[in-house]
Amino acid sequence: MNGLPIDAKPIEILLVEDNENDVILTQEGFKLAKLKVNLHHVTNGQECLAFLRKQGRYVDAPTPDLILLDLNMPVMDGRELLEQIGADETLNHLPIVVLTASVEERDILKMYKLRCSSYIVKPVDFAQFVRVIQEMGNYWFTVVVLPQQTN
Ligand SMILES: [Mg+2]
Numbered sequence: 068m069n070g071l072p073i074d075a076k077p078i079e080i081l082l083v084e085d086n087e088n089d090v091i092l093t094q095e096g097f098k099l100a101k102l103k104v105n106l107h108h109v110t111n112g113q114e115c116l117a118f119l120r121k122q123g124r125y126v127d128a129p130t131p132d133l134i135l136l137d138l139n140m141p142v143m144d145g146r147e148l149l150e151q152i153g154a155d156e157t158l159n160h161l162p163i164v165v166l167t168a169s170v171e172e173r174d175i176l177k178m179y180k181l182r183c184s185s186y187i188v189k190p191v192d193f194a195q196f197v198r199v200i201q202e203m204g205n206y207w208f209t210v211v212v213l214p215q216q217t218n
Pocket residue numbers: 084085086137138139140
């Protein structure tokens with residue numbers, strides 16, 4: 068159960084994640100959490116920037132309401148991506164939730180220094196994972212006020 072109005076427009080979430088299993092888990096998590104979500108998916112930081120800048124095949128991509136970011140990915144990892152987004156005036160208002168397996172103190176500190184919106188360690192247990200997704204969804208989409216997107 069969550070507090071989202073039934074006729075609310077779907078939430079656009081961009082998942083930046085290279086692990087196919089984690090993508091499926093996250094999709095399942097949102098489904099079970101009964102959140103009306105359009106979950107978009109890219110597999111590394113470079114693709115994420117193309118999506119956010121609506122370049123190439125992402126020309127019709129929506130501006131996400133929230134970005135879920137994995138840390139370890141090929142081509143451009145989550146650390147570099149967060150740095151790039153922070154340096155881009157047109158993107159640095161976007162809320163970014165780090166969703167990772169890493170419990171490394173230095174990762175947690177670094178991502179907060181780069182101004183991530185929050186840092187979540189993925190629970191290994193699926194039921195816990197679903198609960199975290201649900202609570203995160205409720206927090207970000209019923210408690211928090213987000214910047215208005217123009218598209
Ligand atoms: Mg990864």
